[in-house]
Amino acid sequence: MSPRALARTTDWQPVCKVADLEVDRGATALVHGQAIALFRLLDGEADIVYALGNHDPFAKASVISKGIVGQRGDVPFVASPAHRHAFDLRTGKCLEDPHFSVPAYAVRVDDGTVYVGPRLT
Template identity: 55%
Template sequence: MTDLAVARMTAVCTVDAIPLEGGVAALVDGRAVAVFRTHDGAVHAIGNVDPFSSASVLSRGIVGSRGDVPVVSSPMYKQAFDLRTGRCLDDDGVSVPAYDVTVVDGVVHVGEAT
């Protein structure tokens, strides 16, 4: 990723501030974003609002996987969301935004929705 592309992103926290297999919430350009770190250290960001309950809670969900797909299960009704795409694995018609993420010098930067 170029320096210009990173400059357009929002620094949200250090990687170490995100628990392994956990998430944190951040406000990025007025949007509630959930940022996660999976068991292998990969960092992902999706919208924080659970579309089934309208509550801003996905960052507090359970991080894991379904097969090879990294997911977070909502703490409300337990639907699983693909951390790479935001797609709900339990209802093909539902998704949350997924965001570009990069880590530079240990700091997580979140960009545009993909």
């Protein structure tokens, strides 16, 4: 395995059990030295977990995990509690102002454990 491929496989950090996350609520974890906001949503019977950076660029505070989870059409989002800006849970992009975003991270669930991987955006 190449060093680059090895680095990608070791970037995944176990964070918690998916059952420890409340549905439609945020939780904060320290992952790769960064404060990450985790969100668990249900799609039918399946759990979907998203990870965003916890720092709100408008409020300049770590509050994203305290936001309100919602849906606009087919876009799952979290609205920051500080200024109510909505961020797409899949990409981190602000829905009201495309010039702003928060980091989005890869997430996988294996055997009930949530793993956060590399930054996507």
